[in-house]
Every structure is written in structure tokens, then in C-alpha cells.
Amino acid sequence: MSQIISHSYPGFNDIAIESAISAIRTGDFSGRQTMKLAESKLASFMGGAYSKLTNTGFAALQAALVAANVNCNDNVLIPTVTCPSVYHAVRSLGVTPIVVDVEKETPLISLEQAIRKKSTSGKNVVIIPQMFGLTQNVKPFFESDFLVIEDIAQRFSPTISQHVDLTVMSFSPTKLFTMGYGGGIVTRQEDYYARLSVFLDPDHSDHSYEREVPFRIHSPVSDYQCAMLISQLERYQEILSYRNKLVEKYDQELGYPARLQPEVPFRYQLILEHHSAKKISESLRESGIGAWALGSHLLHQLFEIEGDFENAEWWSNRVLSLPLHEKLTLDNICYISDVVRRYR
Structure with missing residues (x-):
């Protein structure tokens, strides 16, 4: 690792x-x-x-x-x-x-x-x-x-x-x-x-x-x-500016993939074509990269609530969340992107 x-x-x-x-x-x-x-x-x-x-x-x-x-x-x-x-x-x-x-x-x-x-x-x-x-x-x-x-x-x-x-x-x-x-x-x-x-x-x-x-x-x-x-x-715009810079680097490295388009860059989240986010996130963590799939946060599953959650189920394993924070460097983004490309 x-x-x-x-x-x-x-x-x-x-x-x-x-x-x-x-x-x-x-x-x-x-x-x-x-x-x-x-x-x-x-x-x-x-x-x-x-x-x-x-x-x-x-x-x-x-x-x-x-x-x-x-x-x-x-x-x-x-x-x-x-x-x-x-x-x-x-x-x-x-x-x-x-x-x-x-x-x-x-x-x-x-x-x-x-x-x-x-x-x-x-x-x-x-x-x-x-x-x-x-x-x-x-x-x-x-x-x-x-x-x-x-x-x-x-x-x-x-x-x-x-x-x-x-x-x-x-x-x-x-x-x-x-x-x-x-x-x-x-x-x-x-x-x-x-x-x-x-x-x-x-x-x-x-x-x-x-x-x-x-x-x-x-x-x-x-x-x-x-x-x-x-x-x-007092540093709000500065912090967002740096995060947006990281987002741009991700886009360039990953070829402008399908992803969530947030107003505020909280995470970098890919939208995968297939139900593979959980598997890929586990592989990335084994490579030392913190990554998560949306599916681990569904309340109806956590609390065993019955009902129609068709849309959430669709999203659950298609959203792959990648690191995005001030401690990341552009070199980190290159490394993460290189590893992610192996699984896409």
C-alpha cells in the first residue's frame, strides 16, 4: 500500500x-x-x-x-x-x-x-x-x-x-x-x-x-x-476555490465522467453505469484510498422500514464517493484517478 x-x-x-x-x-x-x-x-x-x-x-x-x-x-x-x-x-x-x-x-x-x-x-x-x-x-x-x-x-x-x-x-x-x-x-x-x-x-x-x-x-x-x-x-471562498480546483483535476484525469453536479463541492462522486460502487470502494480502500458507496447510508435498510424505495435502491450502488478535502494535493488526485481507472 x-x-x-x-x-x-x-x-x-x-x-x-x-x-x-x-x-x-x-x-x-x-x-x-x-x-x-x-x-x-x-x-x-x-x-x-x-x-x-x-x-x-x-x-x-x-x-x-x-x-x-x-x-x-x-x-x-x-x-x-x-x-x-x-x-x-x-x-x-x-x-x-x-x-x-x-x-x-x-x-x-x-x-x-x-x-x-x-x-x-x-x-x-x-x-x-x-x-x-x-x-x-x-x-x-x-x-x-x-x-x-x-x-x-x-x-x-x-x-x-x-x-x-x-x-x-x-x-x-x-x-x-x-x-x-x-x-x-x-x-x-x-x-x-x-x-x-x-x-x-x-x-x-x-x-x-x-x-x-x-x-x-x-x-x-x-x-x-x-x-x-x-x-x-472568513476563508469560505478560498476553501471552495481550492476544492473546485481539485474537482477540475479529477474531471481531467477521469475524462469528465458522469458524476453528481453539486453547488458546493462536498465530495467527488461518480455515477457508475453498473451496480459496482460497493465492490469498487472496497478495492480502493484496500489500495489506501478512502472511498464509499452510497448504499451503506440508506435508512430504510438500516432500520428495516418497509415501503417503496425504488429510486434510492437504484442510486445505492451507483454512486462512488471519492476524497475531496483541503489536505489533498493535485498529485493525490492523479494517484487516486489512476487507481480508479483500473476498476471502471
Whole structure:
């Protein structure tokens, strides 16, 4: 095995490290002032919306659901192609999510399937993960009377639709940027922000009199986490520019293959003609290259959910995900491409 290349790598550089070190040297880990600054920077980055930070993306989704007053009488729909943590976050509030198929054209949640599974009682909530850096039009879901929670953990960008109620994100080590771990919620609606401010109060004391919101989420972030995030928001275009450069190199080396066309370059993902992604990914990992097939992330298989998931099944073993992160060099891309060509 001549090289070992990971599938993902935390998105940070020396600037982020120095920012974190500077925050640590203050000896104040409470995150009060730096958190306020980071939330302000994130809100500005997202176009002037309100924002709150959490210690994980999981907690961010929990908080969004609580802010939206989701309870066991409501209908929460999620696609089968998404991270299992989305399923577990919904379940943590005592709600069993309704898992639906994805589109035939893209591995994103199907509007048709979602409408078919709407309920006539309670709220109809849809969580729309913008998977793999792709962008799904959320307006049709909004116009179909869904409360829309958008998950941009894999397509972190400053564009938020006016048809989204709440937007959640993750800054875990596998994402575009990292705070070590971390998450965020963004909304344009002041009432949601007010509720978030109550139950995400890190001391659970400033708003202890708010009896109408008994639910609390303890998910504080530290000064050094927030300092890292601020430094990376300032480098956003630089980071994306380098990733796009790697995408161009992949295209050239692999002959402009059929692949997913994301708005944000989260991974480089080939669309294979045959059901061979799992086999090829295993062979690539044996060669020291982190690669994965989409099929290992289907919720209906993981949780043994019956139903029609024809489109997801089609996508499951045709998407081959290759490394794409800041630690990769152009030479790495040449090596990876050379190995991939042996199996195509």
C-alpha cells in the first residue's frame, strides 16, 4: 500500500489553529463573548438571519424541531438517503420519522412521495438534507403546506430560501468546516429565534422563568470552537476555490465522467453505469484510498422500514464517493484517478 488517503479530513488550516490557541490562552472557555461574535458572523454570512450555535449538528436539529413545536402528534418526513443522526434526532423527541424515497433524477427527497405521506392531523414537517453538496428546490414543499427544515450540513453556503422555516448545519470533522464538533441553526423568524434563545441558554438560568418552554438542550460551545469557526467563515471562498480546483483535476484525469453536479463541492462522486460502487470502494480502500458507496447510508435498510424505495435502491450502488478535502494535493488526485481507472 503506497499511500493512505482519507475520504474526509477536518476543514481547517493554521489560521484556524492559531485562532483556537489564542482563545485558549485567555483561560476563558465559557464561550459567552466569542459565541455571540460567532453567531453574529454566522447570521451575517447567511444574509442577516438569526443564528444560534450548538455543540453538535445533532443538537442543532433537535433544537430546530423543538423551536417548531414538533411533538408526537406531528408527521416528520425525512429521505432514506441521509445520515442516520437525522433519524435519531427526530426519534429523540418521541417522534417516529416517516422515511420516504428520493427522486429518480437526484438522490434527494421526493416531493411526490412526501405529499403522498402527508397527514390530515398535526403538523406536516419535512427535513430536507441537501445531500452531497446538491441543492433541492424547497419552494414546492413550502407551497404544499410543509413546515420546512433544511439541513445544509453537506452544502454549507450563504443561500437560504425564503421558503425555509429553519436551517440546520453541522461543523463536525467530516464537513466542509469544523469547530472540532459543532452545529448551528439559522432562521429568519424572530419567534423561532426567541424560543431557541430560551432552551439553548447555556446556563439554563437567564430564562428559567420561561415556564412555557420547559424543554432545555444543554449544548454549549467554547471560545476556541467559536474562534475556529470565525476564521473559517472568513476563508469560505478560498476553501471552495481550492476544492473546485481539485474537482477540475479529477474531471481531467477521469475524462469528465458522469458524476453528481453539486453547488458546493462536498465530495467527488461518480455515477457508475453498473451496480459496482460497493465492490469498487472496497478495492480502493484496500489500495489506501478512502472511498464509499452510497448504499451503506440508506435508512430504510438500516432500520428495516418497509415501503417503496425504488429510486434510492437504484442510486445505492451507483454512486462512488471519492476524497475531496483541503489536505489533498493535485498529485493525490492523479494517484487516486489512476487507481480508479483500473476498476471502471
